[in-house]
Amino acid sequence: MQRTLLRLGLVIAFLASAISVFQSNFAFGEAQSHNVPLGLPADTWLHFVPRQNPQTAAKVELGRKLFFDKRLSADGTVACATCHQPERAFADDKPVAEGVLKRRGTRNSPSILNVIYNNGQFWDGRSDTLEEQAVLPLINPLEMGDQTHDDVIARLRALPEYVTAFQQTFGKPTINIMLVGNAISAFERTLLSGAAPLDRYLAGNKVALNDAELRGMAVFRGRGRCTRCHTMNEHRMLFSDYEYRNTGVAARHPEFEKLARQLFHASDDELPQLVKQLASQPGGSELGRMLVSHHILDVGSFHTPSLRNVALTPPYFHDGSAATLADVVKFYNEGGKDNLNLDTELHPLGLTEEEQRDLVTFLGALTGSQPQVAQPLSAMRNRRMN
Structure with a gap:
């Protein structure tokens, strides 16, 4: 009982x-x-x-x-x-x-x-x-x-x-x-x-964003070219295209170019075994999506993360190599890191110091409600x- x-x-x-x-x-x-x-x-x-x-x-x-x-x-x-x-x-x-x-x-x-x-x-x-x-x-x-x-x-x-x-x-x-x-x-x-300051602004509250945030949004949508990957769709404001892209972050690893060249020179028949072999070598994880897809154009590619709440989640990139959002913006302003498979959307932006600061400020306006x-x-x- x-x-x-x-x-x-x-x-x-x-x-x-x-x-x-x-x-x-x-x-x-x-x-x-x-x-x-x-x-x-x-x-x-x-x-x-x-x-x-x-x-x-x-x-x-x-x-x-x-x-x-x-x-x-x-x-x-x-x-x-x-x-x-x-x-x-x-x-x-x-x-x-x-x-x-x-x-x-x-x-x-x-x-x-x-x-x-x-x-x-x-x-x-x-x-x-x-x-x-x-x-x-x-x-x-x-x-x-x-x-x-x-x-x-x-x-x-x-x-x-x-x-x-x-x-x-x-x-x-x-x-x-x-x-x-x-x-x-x-x-x-x-x-x-959700319910970030940007969401409230787009819903009609025109004082939800300050002047610096509004300038930053203009950079985000315009000269910053951010929306090429971090999309702003009216019905799905998720700030990601959910694709896999090589922005050059992986290429900063000292072993990346050597590993990538081996893959680019391999035949289709050799690729599966070579991928398995390289995955366990130093820097192997930097091959990214290629380790899963075995597609040569995925070398060094990683998931495009959503930018919602990005101000709350340092450090940044798939390897945590950027300490601040300012570091991230600087990296993209310089066009990423050139490599054998750099995404075609990447090139130097020529943003001014003020534009970079405004862009970082705008990213803070993507901080939303926390469960x-x-x-x-x-x-x-x-x-x-x-």
Whole structure:
């Protein structure tokens, strides 16, 4: 009897928590477009959620708990939230990600605000879905360090709170890696940020931007050529074309040109094996999208990130090599870094110092509302212990 009451108490507590988080986030469905922040696509919940993984309040809550839980990592020190911190616009302040045993990766941790709109995940687009992206860091030795997904599942199955949560969320006594990915991605899809000063200005509030921001917007749309990649579409103001481009950042690595030349001189038959070989060499990660697509014109190309909240997420670029937005603007004003595969949109801009300052000021006007996400009690206890 006591065991039954305890189990019932766990169920009630989980459902109550789920309802609370659901109410504090955005509702889902055709009638809920008004819950999407100003400036974001009104059809978000209709067209950016996969049919095979519909949003539910319970799933979002389970995903929140998993997102903050360091027990998913091999040594219990790293959670998704370690690199994607709510207080830093769901990014961190390190040049590259730092995982278990303080191991350093090769890529900067991107913000996952508005990640629902990405058509590919990671800097090189190696995952097509958010569901897949959510579970790959678990088995990356430089991130969460688990040997296999089975190791993660075994730990979750040994925790009564998760056994109950998965049962209540999915309606069956099953915990597997697909359901883990479904839950985490459902939570991540609620991390929407809009209603920036620019959004308010475009909605009719003509005092939402100051003079410097207005001048910066003119540079952004005009001489700065920023909208060639960071698009401003009236109905989808996402500030990214979601393409992969070589802007020359990778070319600054001392090994890049040597690696790139090997690929350009290889035959089509030789490419797959050569890509695999070069990927593990120093500087191999700088080959970017090419490591996934095996297309020679993807050498050194990386995902075009959204610029929403960009002022909150230094350092910048896929390798975290730019400390400030002023550094980023200076890099592009100089035309990027010339290399064998530089994007044709890149060339010196000739912006004045004032234009560069105004452009940086305008980028600050893309800072929007921040989701208020509470850490689960279990994560807070774990943090105090560490």
